[in-house]
Amino acid sequence: MTLAPGATERRAGAGPRPLIPALIDAATVEAIAGEAWIALVGEDELLVPVPGELPADTLSAWVDVVGPWTGSVVLTTGRQTAADLTRALLGRTAPELLDHEDVADAYGEIANVVGGNVKAALPGPSQLSLPAVGVAPAVRNPDDVCRVEVLWRGQPLVVSVQGALPPLPHPLSPHENPHPNGASL
Amino acid sequence: MRALVIDDSRAMRRIVSGALEGFGYETRQAAHGQEALDLLHDGWMPELCTIDWNMPVMDGLQFVSAVRANPAWRALTLMMVTSESEQSQIVRALAAGAHEYVIKPFTADALRDKLALLGLLPEEALL
Structure with a gap:
């Protein structure tokens, strides 16, 4: 089913479900991500609003929002860039050798901060899941997506605010991955 | 002064602990409330x-x-440091007994300002 941007979708037994373009725009998502980057990654760490081609080997981190709008806030970038982000976030406390858990933890926390602030810009009340890291959840409805493409240190990164159909379970259990094609770590 | 940093993210525990230790706190960490x-x-x-x-x-x-x-534990000062930034969530936390609420992302300066408001900035951090 394809709906016009900004439209709503009606399901049996439910009220109209708002689609994300009617609730938040790309500039707001970009501003939220940019603020998170400056505070978490570093004062000089800017996200440049230029699209780039993601490498074949990507890693995603996301949180789910369950409320009047239900979906996921997903960060996707190359695995090496996710590791670089982890080093930048940890700064002087970064271990010499990063393990997978370090990257999942730090990258997931960045998704948590971006997702929490996106949630606050959406109609509430909503619940936020714990972050998950792995293969990005599938886009269920192309009209229910707000996608922002940026470069960080010249490397491409995508922030996607994307609806979930059918609605995600409520409430979410900790670290549970509700996406059939996603993988929690 | 001593602070207990409670966060399920190891990275965030390091960031918050680092800021508090910079202010002169001795810190310990916990990965969840229990x-x-x-x-x-x-x-x-x-x-x-x-x-x-x-x-x-x-x-x-x-x-x-x-x-x-x-x-x-009445003397304990409780400061939420979270990405939950809906107004209703802030009200719930304060009603439950939290003293302050810091929204992630935050800067060390913002944390310092909140501690100063609470009278919990160690003397060495005031110099």
Whole structure:
């Protein structure tokens, strides 16, 4: 089913479900991500609003929002860039050798901060899941997506605010991955 | 002064602990509310707890309620440090007994300002 941007979708037994373009725009998502980057990654760490081609080997981190709008806030970038982000976030406390858990933890926390602030810009009340890291959840409805493409240190990164159909379970259990094609770590 | 940093993210625990230690705090860390309660029951009593909201096992709001239910821990200052930034969530946390609310992302300066408001900035950080 394809709906016009900004439209709503009606399901049996439910009220109209708002689609994300009617609730938040790309500039707001970009501003939220940019603020998170400056505070978490570093004062000089800017996200440049230029699209780039993601490498074949990507890693995603996301949180789910369950409320009047239900979906996921997903960060996707190359695995090496996710590791670089982890080093930048940890700064002087970064271990010499990063393990997978370090990257999942730090990258997931960045998704948590971006997702929490996106949630606050959406109609509430909503619940936020714990972050998950792995293969990005599938886009269920192309009209229910707000996608922002940026470069960080010249490397491409995508922030996607994307609806979930059918609605995600409520409430979410900790670290549970509700996406059939996603993988929690 | 002593602070207990409660967050399920190891990276965020390091960031918050680093900022507090920079202000002169001695810190310990817990990955969820129950682990923090266990530390308090064991007798390690800080002046300040920084508390994430969304955590496995026991979330931040449950931890605040548990601390406030124990009169022996009345002197503990509870500061939420979380990405939950809906107004209704802030009201819930303050109503449950949190003293302050810091929204992630935050800067060390913002944390310092909140501690100063609470009268919990160690003397060395004022110099």
